Amino acid sequence: MKPDLSIRIAGIDFQNPVTLASGTARYGEEITEHCDLNRLGAIIVKGIALKPTPGNPPPRICETPSGMLNAIGLPNIGVDAFIRDKLPFLRQFNPKVLVNIFGSTVDEYGEVARRFNGVAGVHGLEVNISCPNIKEGGIAFGTDIESTRRVVQIVRKATTLPVLIKLSPNVTDIASFARVCEDEGADGLSVINTLLGMSIDTETWKPRLANVTGGLSGPAIRPVAVRMVWQVYKAVKIPIIGMGGIFTVNDAVEFLLAGASAVAVGTANFINPGVSIEIVEGLEKYMEDKGLNNISELIGAIKN
Amino acid sequence: MRVRIASNSCIKGTYYRIVLEPSFKVNIAPGQFVMLRPATPCNSYDPLLPRPFSIHRVDQSGNIEILYKVVGRVTTILSMIVEGDEVDILGPLGNGFPVNREVVGDNILIIAGGIGAAPIIGLGETLRTNYPDRPIVIILGGRGEADLLCVEDLKKTAAEVIITTNDGSVGIKGYVTDALEEYLSRRCDPGLRTTVYACGPSPMLQKISEITGTRRNIETYFSLEANMACGIGLCMGCAVKRRDRGYYLVCKDGPVFRGDTIVL
Numbered sequence: 001m002k003p004d005l006s007i008r009i010a011g012i013d014f015q016n017p018v019t020l021a022s023g024t025a026r027y028g029e030e031i032t033e034h035c036d037l038n039r040l041g042a043i044i045v046k047g048i049a050l051k052p053t054p055g056n057p058p059p060r061i062c063e064t065p066s067g068m069l070n071a072i073g074l075p076n077i078g079v080d081a082f083i084r085d086k087l088p089f090l091r092q093f094n095p096k097v098l099v100n101i102f103g104s105t106v107d108e109y110g111e112v113a114r115r116f117n118g119v120a121g122v123h124g125l126e127v128n129i130s131c132p133n134i135k136e137g138g139i140a141f142g143t144d145i146e147s148t149r150r151v152v153q154i155v156r157k158a159t160t161l162p163v164l165i166k167l168s169p170n171v172t173d174i175a176s177f178a179r180v181c182e183d184e185g186a187d188g189l190s191v192i193n194t195l196l197g198m199s200i201d202t203e204t205w206k207p208r209l210a211n212v213t214g215g216l217s218g219p220a221i222r223p224v225a226v227r228m229v230w231q232v233y234k235a236v237k238i239p240i241i242g243m244g245g246i247f248t249v250n251d252a253v254e255f256l257l258a259g260a261s262a263v264a265v266g267t268a269n270f271i272n273p274g275v276s277i278e279i280v281e282g283l284e285k286y287m288e289d290k291g292l293n294n295i296s297e298l299i300g301a302i303k304n
Numbered sequence: 305m306r307v308r309i310a311s312n313s314c315i316k317g318t319y320y321r322i323v324l325e326p327s328f329k330v331n332i333a334p335g336q337f338v339m340l341r342p343a344t345p346c347n348s349y350d351p352l353l354p355r356p357f358s359i360h361r362v363d364q365s366g367n368i369e370i371l372y373k374v375v376g377r378v379t380t381i382l383s384m385i386v387e388g389d390e391v392d393i394l395g396p397l398g399n400g401f402p403v404n405r406e407v408v409g410d411n412i413l414i415i416a417g418g419i420g421a422a423p424i425i426g427l428g429e430t431l432r433t434n435y436p437d438r439p440i441v442i443i444l445g446g447r448g449e450a451d452l453l454c455v456e457d458l459k460k461t462a463a464e465v466i467i468t469t470n471d472g473s474v475g476i477k478g479y480v481t482d483a484l485e486e487y488l489s490r491r492c493d494p495g496l497r498t499t500v501y502a503c504g505p506s507p508m509l510q511k512i513s514e515i516t517g518t519r520r521n522i523e524t525y526f527s528l529e530a531n532m533a534c535g536i537g538l539c540m541g542c543a544v545k546r547r548d549r550g551y552y553l554v555c556k557d558g559p560v561f562r563g564d565t566i567v568l
Contacts, residue, residue: 023540030537030556034394046540054550059531061541063378066349068533072540075551219349247349270534271341271354272392 003287004294005280007041009239009261010162010187012096012123014041017295018252018280021243021266022046022100022126022166023072027086028093034273039280041262042096044190044241045086047128049102050112052078062199062208067220067245068267069197071211074102074131079115091121098164101155102128106147110154117160125161127151130168130193131215142168142193148177152184164241166190167232169221174228175235182236190241190264191232192225218267219245226258233259233300247275249282259300306343309389310367312382317450318375319419320383321360324368324393332359333400334426335503335527335560338368339535342381343390351378356532356555358423358503359396368393371422371453397535398559401427401501401525403434409497409523412440413487414462415480415512417504421453423527424503428461439463441487445480445504449473480504481511494521500563503527510568517564524563530554544568 005016019042025031027045037043055075062069077086082099090097099122103109109127116122129142129151141147148165155163165181167174169192178189194215199208207213225244232240242260246252247268255263265276272278283295292298310323341354355378360369374383385391401423412431416424421444431440440461445468446452452474458465466483467475476483484500492498500522502512509526516522530542535555542554545567552558552566 025538026540034536055540055543057545058541058543058551060543061531061533061539063351063353066352068353070533070539070541075540075543218352267352267533270539271352273394273534273536273538 001293003284003292005283005287007261007295009241010124010164012042012162014096014262015094016041016280016283017256017262018276018283019044019095019098019241019262019264020269020276021264022128024266024269027082028090029086031269031273036277037093037095039277040095042098042123043090044098044100044126044264045090047074047076047100047102047131048079048082048112049074049076049104050079050108052076052081057210059208059210064197064199064216065220067216067218069199069209069214069216070194071209071214073211079112083115083119087119087121096123097121098124098126100126100128100166102131106141106150106154109151110158113155113158122161124164124187125155125159126164126166126190127155128166128193130166130170139168139170139196142177143171145177145180149180149184152181152186156185162187164188164190166193168193169224169228170196175231178232178236182238186238188239188241189232189236190243191229191260192244195221195224217245219247221245222251226254229255229260230258230302246279249279249286252279252283253286253298256295256298257300257302259302261299305393306390307393309385309387309391311387312385314383315371315453319371319373319453322370322372322382322385324370324391326366326368326393329366330362330368330396332362332396332426334430335400335423336396336398337535337559338370338393338395338397339532340370341392342385343392351381353533354392354394354535356529356535358527358559359426360422361426371419373419394535398555399557401527401560403427403430407499407523407525408435408438409499410438411492411496411498412438413443413484413498413500414440415443415484415500415502415504417445417480417508418447418451419453420502420504420527421458422503424501425454425457425461427501428458432461441466443468443480443483443487445469445483447471479511480508481515484512485515488515488519494519496521498522500524506568509563513563513568525560526563526566527560528554528558
């Protein structure tokens with residue numbers, strides 16, 4: 001008997017727990033040539049705001065030990081263009097579509113969320129309160145507990161869709177942020193966004209990113225992410241999508257054991273855009289090898 | 305795609321040629337690139353990201369040749385790879401140099417600085433084949449003699465190869481852009497359409513833009529470099545400023561751009 005990888009998260013049925021992380025697969029079009037989208041649990045699209053935004057000047061990325069720094073700055077086509085031009089493409093595929101949303105004010109978060117009510121092909125919202133690369137509309141909300149509360153409240157009120165909040169790791173006590181999200185009616189949490197970092201070129205003495213600081217991702221942050229998933233899992237009842245440097249099936253299993261109900265593959269897509277499918281296949285094999293029937297047997301199963 | 309290395313050797317100074325043996329047939333347009341990452345032992349994460357390299361040429365047996373300069377950590381690692389080792393590649397990617405009738409002028413000028421010579425061999429050969437009646441002039445420059453690549457190959461392609469070096473060790477002492485100015489003001493009929501293709505460091509392209517921007521009847525096409533994580537438009541890391549608004553992505557919209565559509 002094949003193991004059952006399906007999982008229900010925040011009221012959404014995923015055929016398996018493997019998803020593409022926001023900002024690493026755009027709106028799905030480019031990656032399809034290299035990755036069979038139909039075999040994924042969900043795709044979390046790149047951040048969408050009310051109005052189009054251009055993103056940051058280059059250089060936007062650089063490699064660091066076992067990781068990369070980015071300050072892309074959330075270039076986005078705006079909610080109307082997304083619904084009109086990009087969503088029809090995504091509707092052709094099996095995976096659930098979670099739309100990552102951001103705003104520059106609390107009200108804007110509410111307004112973007114409202115626009116997705118009743119829109120076919122959108123199964124949930126992932127609210128980005130943790131992008132480290134834009135002045136407003138990201139980390140400013142996610143690192144302040146009362147701002148986090150207000151964003152969750154307004155989005156909760158604005159939408160009938162399942163709401164996941166993407167938490168920032170750039171806080172002292174992530175569990176307290178998770179609790180606020182749960183208290184205010186969030187249906188799930190994405191843990192974690194990138195860690196704020198910086199790198200300087202010792203030849204030119206200039207920062208290696210035009211934005212000076214950027215978000216660190218990749219295997220370098222995985223232990224931090226696993227720790228935070230575990231802390232959040234102990235603090236709340238709502239499900240977690242775990243992410244942070246997942247490159248292999250073992251990395252994915254580590255997040256599930258720490259308490260994630262699903263995982264998102266991010267930076268690894270850049271190195272191998274088909275890696276998420278390898279992780280789906282690897283997960284099936286891992287469960288067979290371990291004699292597991294249901295993916296839920298792994299969730300939070302850490303022995304300690 | 306994992307491919308075997310047929311050879312990897314120094315051609316001169318810090319410049320290397322790596323030859324890949326793909327198991328698939330490759331059709332390339334001059335100016336396209338591949339993302340390349342050494343197939344590291346035990347899936348180590350150093351280097352983590354693949355790097356973009358322009359394709360120098362595809363030889364008769366279908367092998368892909370890439371020229372590179374050892375400038376940092378990743379190219380140093382690359383230079384230590386030997387025949388029989390493997391690398392992961394993705395590509396060919398991006399849009400090459402346009403060579404259609406609407407673009408190619410009566411005069412053809414190709415300008416390359418340093419490692420920028422890598423993709424222009426194929427461009428020169430394509431232009432010569434498609435437009436045998438139009439003279440191709442190539443301006444090739446480097447800091448010194450050691451930075452001049454493919455001189456003999458270029459001489460076979462072009463009606464004329466003008467060489468410049470900053471130290472004056474070979475050819476005209478100065479920059480390729482000095483030679484360009486000289487050529488345009490003394491030898492190029494402003495009544496004819498001129499197409500300029502260029503590949504080289506950003507300051508060189510900027511200067512070419514300045515020189516050609518004040519003259520009529522010249523169209524420029526630049527091949528750009530950028531920090532890039534994926535090469536296929538996922539990461540949006542390789543932004544270049546558009547002249548009108550916002551940004552292009554070097555990987556998807558380029559790497560070759562019409563000079564007057566971008567801000568360098």
